[in-house]
Amino acid sequence: MVLDPTASSPDLTRAICDIPSVSGDERSLADAVEEAARTAGHLEVIRHGNTIVARTNLGRAQRVVIAGHIDTVPVNDNLPVRDVDIDGEPHIRGRGTVDMKAGVAVQLKLAVEIADPAVDITWMWYDNEEVEASKNGLGLLAADRPDLFEADFAILGEPTAGQVEGGCNGTLRAVVRTHGVRAHSARSWVGENAIHGAAPILTRLAEYRAREIQVEGLGYREGLNAVRIGGGVAGNVIPDLCEVEVNYRFAPSKTIADAEAHVRSVLAGFEIEITDASDGARPGLDAPIAQEFLRAVGAEARPKYGWTDVARFSALGVPAVNYGPGDPHLAHHDEERVPVSQIVDVERGLRAWLTAS
């Protein structure tokens, strides 16, 4: 399969979406992206598994990384893409249109077309973003080739409906346990019901009011939620164990230790095991290059709530934002669809910034 990077960005979006690339099955699309990148003489192309890196080496004063993942969640009868009108506005509908092949299409087109950018650019198109972190192509590349991540700024093409979303909240998961004493439910007073013992956990979570934390001018809304509950031995047994898994999404001004302390304070008195935690990413929008980017694309900065790979750049000391076409609420949705106008707008915004003198 061949991609034509000189096609319009909506047409390139259609073509990229119609090469299915569910996580773990990205080879065909990676091949096509690599081949398209290699048509541009100004790009050094590096392949790392199914991750393609293409970069300029023009000796510019600054370098930016612009990245996007090429995998999608599973197809569900929503390929090939279809053109649909919604309230009179043309959309492209199908798996990957939002998350995030329209963004990849814009990036690939600009990579090939902009031979003389104002900053050096390292383009990265990577695999396995939608699955466990250990398989993430960007993470594997960073482990093998940290030199490729040296940059002044990074842009991830995750869907933001054409706005700029800075940083991301951190996330922490914990399992909260109550213990009891098993007994036959016909003589329940002999036992102690661990599920009943979990009542205060759910009450505190239900009454919890999440805060909005200001970080570098953006308001990060937090959340503390039960995402799973389980308990019970049999229909005639008083249960001796109940587990509530909670997920705390915390502002990027907090460390994982801060987040853990907060969860332990809200659920004080219960056994708590921290099972998983990832730092957030500060928006980094106070950097001059970030301010120039915002002015050039003409977009307003907003906070990003979900954890994204911008945190990988943040951890490396590179300010990073999300900027791409598509409504993030439609990501993974079977009715996933992107307005054609947003694809064109993001192309125009990125092009304006990258070619500014």
Place this chain on the structure above:
Amino acid sequence: MVLDPTASSPDLTRAICDIPSVSGDERSLADAVEEAARTAGHLEVIRHGNTIVARTNLGRAQRVVIAGHIDTVPVNDNLPVRDVDIDGEPHIRGRGTVDMKAGVAVQLKLAVEIADPAVDITWMWYDNEEVEASKNGLGLLAADRPDLFEADFAILGEPTAGQVEGGCNGTLRAVVRTHGVRAHSARSWVGENAIHGAAPILTRLAEYRAREIQVEGLGYREGLNAVRIGGGVAGNVIPDLCEVEVNYRFAPSKTIADAEAHVRSVLAGFEIEITDASDGARPGLDAPIAQEFLRAVGAEARPKYGWTDVARFSALGVPAVNYGPGDPHLAHHDEERVPVSQIVDVERGLRAWLTAS
């Protein structure tokens, strides 16, 4: 394998326990019980699957059914039985000693030895009591041969530590559901957390104080408990469903409809689905024959909390009680063991009543 019904009841207990008969695998023991029963000329023996019925037909004014199940829960390295001393008291330890082969041993011995009882007796030894109700040998016999259940009184040899336990509580199970709106946990305010919505269910159950209901002079302690809870989609999703399974054990003076109304009242405002219900059994101790039995065995009547097959007799209009050796709290326990003295006491009690002039 051959059983000697003229052996002492502790010896007969040892012999019966050492013929393993986990539910579904009762044939060898049923064969041995049938053969032993057929040695008594005063008994009419009827076989129905692996259920053995043996009865006298002496034209007595009254008839009693005396029944026990011959199956056990799975063996767990606790056969053959061993003789152990606990606080200086001789016990027989091993699978089935409590639930309920000591009771069966006493019954089989008396069936063969008492040729001239004061009442006509229908002895029943049945299979598959420890598994789903549809396989229960007593239930299958009642369906095919309801005539065999015509009686004035019934005694089940379930373990009661040599006391008489009358009737049993009813049991009702229900699933209580809360619904919410699924959302990404990074934007939890878009969704509605069904697990948090279950907080009042657990709070009401935790605060619930079960009552003790007097029925025919016995106090039946009730219980309303969560026996299972489940909810959750994934670690990053606000859950849209939470289910709490509750088990209400209700006094035998209440109907299933009463029990359902009570659960619906305690958990008013929530979606409730009744999944399973069984009537309890009134103790039936106000019948003159029951009073005579209590006097003869010299035992005090207590309520039975757990549901047992006495409810099958109760449903047929036959007053029924539990009376057998062994501590019911040790039933199904790997350390299952019965005091030898309780076996002898129950044999003496039953013999005294059955042979009273």
